[in-house]
Structures are given as C-alpha cells and as structure tokens.
Amino acid sequence: MITAAWRGQSLWETHDISGLVGSAVWGYPAIMALCRLLTGGGWLAAKTVLALLAATGAVAAYGLALTSGRGRKRAAAAGLMVGASPSLLLWDAWGLKDGLVTSIVLWSLLVQTRARFSLACVSTMLSIYACLYLRPAAALFLGVALLARVRFRREYLVGSLVVAGAAASFVLPRLMTLLGLVESLEVHNGTSLGFSGGYGSQNLLNHPQYLVTLLLGPFPWEFGPETAVPERWLYLGTVIWIASLFLGPTALRRAWADTEGVGRAAVLGASAYAAAYIATFGGAFYRQRSLLECMLIILVVLYLPLSPAKAMMRIHVWLAVIAAVAVVHSPHLTPTMWSKWLAVCVMGLAVPLALMCSLRRGVAHRLRDRRA
Template sequence: MRATTVLRKPAGPHPSPTDSPRRTFLGALAVLTAAAVLHVGVVLVVHSQTNGDALFPDAQGYRSASDMIAAAWRSGIPWEPRNISGMVGSAVWGYPAIMALCRLLTGGGWLAAKTVLALLAATGAVAAYGLALTSGRGRKRAAAAGLMVGASPSLLLWDAWGLKDGLITSIVLWSLLVQTRARFSLACFSTLVSIYACLYLRPTAALFLGVALLARVRFRREYLAGSLVLVGAAAVFILPRVMTLFGLVDSLEVHDGTRLAFGGGYGSQNLLNHPQYLVTLLLGPFPWEFGPETAVPERWLYLGTIIWIACLFLGPTALRRAWADTTGVGRAAVLGASAYAAAYMAAFGGAFYRQRSLLECMLLLLVVLYLPLSPARAMMRIHVWLAAIAAVAVVHSPHLTPTAWSKCLAVCVLGLAVPLAFTYGRRGAARRFRERHT
C-alpha cells in the first residue's frame, strides 16, 4: 500500500529556541565580514587595474558630479536640493550627493567614496541573513542567503565600477527586514523614509517598497493607525515628488536628442514595443559570446548571468512556496519584485542589466530561502538546465560553431550528453537516498 503523504507544518516567522542572540549576532558578523572583504577587495582590484578611470558614462558622471558637489559644500554653498539638482543636471541626484558626502567624511577622492559605498552595500548581506531567520529558516540557510547576496558577482562589479545598484539593493533588503520584523506603524514610517530616498536614487525601487508594504496590510484595528499615517505622509511628502518625476519622464534624454518616455529610448530594448528582446532580458549578457566585439567591461558579468539563468529554472518552484509565506518575507518580496519587473520591462527592457540586478538579487534570495530541494538535487537540475542552455548557445554562437557541419556535430554530441547526464544524476541521487535510509 502506498504511504500517505504527511504535510509538514510550515515554519513560523520566529527563529528556533536554539538560536540564541549571541549565536545570531556572531553569524551576522561573520556574514558581514565576508561580504565587506569581498566588496572592498573587488573595488581595490578594479580601481588598480583601470588606473582609477571610470569604465561607464554613468560612473564618469557620478564622479564628476560628486566632485563638483563636494567642492561646492566646502566653499559654503547651502545643502539645498535645488542647488544639488542644478549641479547634477537631473532630478534624480541622490547618488552623486551621497558620494560627495562620503568624500567629505573621508577627506579622500573617488576611491575612498567607492570604498565607503561598497561597505554600505555589503550590509545588505546582513539584511538577507536577518530575513532568512525572520522567515523561520535555520542558521545554515540564513548564512547561505547572506553569503549569496554578499558575494553576488553583479553587485560586486557594479560597486567596483562606482555605480549605485549595490546601495539600492541594500536599502531594499533592510526595508524588507523592517517590514517583516517591526510593528506595522514603525514599518510604515521606515518604508516611507526608504521610498523617499529611492525617489532620488531610482524611482522604480520605490515602487518595489511601496507594493511590498501594501502586501502586509491587514483589515485589523491595529493596522488602522499605521495606514492613516502612511496615507497622510505619502500625500504630503511622496506624492509631490512622484508627480514631479512623472512630469519629467517625457523630457528626460538617455542620449542627445533621444527622449526616454515609455517607448524605449536610445539603447533601450523596451519589451512592450520590442518583444523580440525577451531573450536578451532572460539570458543576456550572453556568456557564450567571446568575439573581439565583446572585449568590454560587461564581459565580467558573465558569471552573474550564469547564476541568474540557473535561478530562472529554479524560480517557479521557489516562488510558489514564497507566495504561501505571508508571515515572512516571501509574498511581500514576490509582489514587490513583480511590480519592479513590470516597470523595468516597460521603461528599459532587455539590455539595461544594471536595473535588473535588484531582480537577480531577490530571485537568488527567494531560491535560497524557499526551494524545497536538497542542494544535491538542486545542483543536478541546474546542471541539466545549463547543459540545455549550452546546447542553444553553441549553435547560436558564430565563434564556437562557425560552420553548418560544426553546428550539426555539436547538436549530436549535446543531444547525447544531456540525457546521459540526467540519467546518471538521477541514479546517483537515488543511490545516495538509499544509503541515507539503510
């Protein structure tokens, strides 16, 4: 007779009694130390290898604008938003101002500011660690979540190149942690502050936080006060800023003479008007392109792309379990990331991998927290999935298979290798299962 399936009671939002505050603090400190060493190390290596030059036009703009703002503040010009906006030339001037503040505090230049910002971004690993514990996960899975976020190749490189994605991801993770652990009124206040900051850094990240907070609203008496505070503060502080930004959308230019709008601007691969770029969003930057035209800094993002592709395969299973978690971070993160993804695809689309880095981080975090598979079975499935992607890549790339005969040969070899790898992987998993239960 077939055994009946026993449903396990889902873990609650609180850590187990064995997780003493001291052990939790030591675990968070270890995760922070590892993330800080990685972030600062990559910043120093990239800075030395590039002779201190900015690799991206945006990074060059942040560097020059922060230098200008710091010089103005040293000369006694008031710290007014109107003055800063005029020096930056944009209504989204938050990151150059933060970089200028780091320069003033350290008394150094661009490298010192990047190092301080990298340390701030590294604290996002601690927030991921806390989110795992708050969602009822054990210390090992919490440590894995923190280390995966702290060692994210994409975030490490963006920080090293002087861009703002690591800082934005850290703000979002800490806001989610406060939303999950704190009382609703305090969560509302904290989220409003984070939303207001994101409106000067990246407005779509503010949308992420707003939707995640709304996912926690319940029709209970204790939520009424927080909801009233939220609505009132949003009407006074957030709404005017949002209307100002929304009114500037049609006037923004991503290249001289090319307006941004929501139809896609210069270099944009807006998916509403250009659905053919969906593959670019899912698989780019393509790790199998190694021609001379790809000798650009984005080549270093290939490792992050491989992790992103692997998470796409494991994502549906993890997202279903995350959606069922209403007390932890699961459902709020799914709704917030969905809103961010919709805005990202409508405005920028496939090729703006920097804006996608927040989605990469959240998907990786949800996979680590909610995937109902052992690491061995997860890796087996990832290997088969990556082998299938490699089969497509080999046929697609003119550098790997330049002729029709080489493409046919590659298809035959990979057509035999993928089923064999899947078969032997299943046999190995079954053998390990028998060994553990005998």
C-alpha cells in the same frame, strides 16, 4: 562641485542639485558628495564608505532569513550570495549605485518584517523617498511590499494613515515629476536631451525580441573580440541568474505561502519592480536587473524545498539545455549554418543515447537489489 558648495556653507535646494547633475534622479551624486565631505578625502574614501554601506545588505539578508523562520545555514548562504554577488560587486567597483539600492531595499524589508506596522510604515516611507532620488522603480518595490503586509485590523490603522499622509505630501508630487521624465533627461529648466537609459537598453513592450537578452544575457558563451569589455565579469553572475530562473518557480510558490516572513512581500515587490523594468528599459540594461537577481537568489536559497544534491542535479540538466542553445546561437562556436545543423544533429543523437544509458543503469540497479 556639490562638495565644494557644502564646504563653502552654501545650502542648495533640490532644483540646484538636479540642474547641476543633469537629472531629476540625483540622489547618488549627492550621497557621494556627502561621503566626500564627511571623510575629508577624495573619491576613493567616499566610495569606500558607500561600499561598506552596500555590504551591509548581506547582513540584512541574513536577518531576513532568520526572521522568516529559516535555519542559520540557509541564512548564512543567503548573506553570502548577496555579499558575493558578481553583478553587485562589478557595479559597485565601477562606482555605481546598485549595491546601495539593494542594501536599502533589503533593510527596509527587514524592518517591515520585524517591526510594528506603524514603525515599518515610517521607515518604508523614508526609504521610498530616498529611492525616488536613486532609482524610482525600487521605490515601487518597497511600496508594493509594504501593501502586501496590510491587514484589516485596528492596529494597522495608524500605519495606514501614516502611509496615506506621507504619500500625499512627499511621494505623489515627486512621482508626477518622474513620470514626466520617463525616457528623457532634463537639464536645467526645460532643456531636454534624448535618453535611452544606458548602453543596450530596450523597452521590451516595444521590442519583445529582446526578451532572450533579458533572460540570458550577457551571454557567457560569447568570447569574440567585441566582448573584450568589463561586462565579461558579469558572465558568472549570468550563470547564477540562469540557474535561479529554473529553480525560481518552485521556490516562488513556497515564498508566496509565507505571509508572516518576507516571502509574499518580496514576491509582490519584485514583480512590481520587474514590470517597471520591462516597461521602461529592459533589454541589456543589466544594472537595473541586479536587484531582481539578488531577490531571486535570496528566495531560491530560503524557500527551495529540494536538497542541495537534487537542486544541483536539476541545475546541471537545465544548464545542459542552455549550453545546447549556446552552441547553436554563438557565432564563435558554430560560425556557419552547416556547423549549426551538425551540432543540432549530434545533440539530437546524444539525448536518446543518454536516456538509454540511464534506463539501462536503472534496470541494472533494480536487478542487483532483487538479487540482494
């Protein structure tokens, strides 16, 4: 309907589009309509254009790595991890906006890192305004990341004035509207519908018991008939996310020390986004988590001080711990309470045996080295 109106030379205002879409966050349907208008084709042509735009996020990740002083190998790895992210590929294939939002965030971070501060302010404010119609929490990410680059110097004064003026004119009025729509969906004028934020969403401040779901879900060890849904494609992404969580603290410490590159700005922006995510939807609303997954993977690839071999050894140990949790947690692997206790006993015996074997192997290597 938006495309047909534009083809008929009708210039709609924002309240017309929001009333038609049924939400104040109407940016993605409008972009889809614009792509369909420009390509002159159907939804497949429009979605292909948006998929190509989303794929440029991999190029932005590559540029961020080089700008932050990382080598080409790490830069290529960061680009490939973004371009081949299972979560982003799945949501993009479903025709959703996560790949596009991630691409906007990455390009904005690249401009913030490479451009002069005044130009970075103008670019970031445009991205923030776009994100307010796509996903407001991503606008919070960009705003906090920009503030992390502010220095008390004369050349930063112009950029600060640009940010203050643009925020007062464009962002604050829009932000007040969105704050009034938290956990609600406004249709036309004054008609509200209940809105839970999607399948399985849970506000973690009110439901802290869903923290494990946030950190480890969707659980890749559940293969019952009720899990025969497309979300199974997220299991590979979950494994990468779980591995990144273990390597994250070490990488984040080095990223925080990088004030010239993307490190500290990305850490602060991702923290603000995570806080908004936990306070609003959280739980099993994995689409909102995809931006966090992407940023954590980039920071791990760029700032992890370990060699790939040592990193993989630590990941194997961590995934073994998660596998032990999975055996006890899954109703398909251990369906009864007796089977759960048996699994716990077996794993309890396996750990000291593995330690003894590793100690014996270490002693044998030392004796061999002394003889040599």
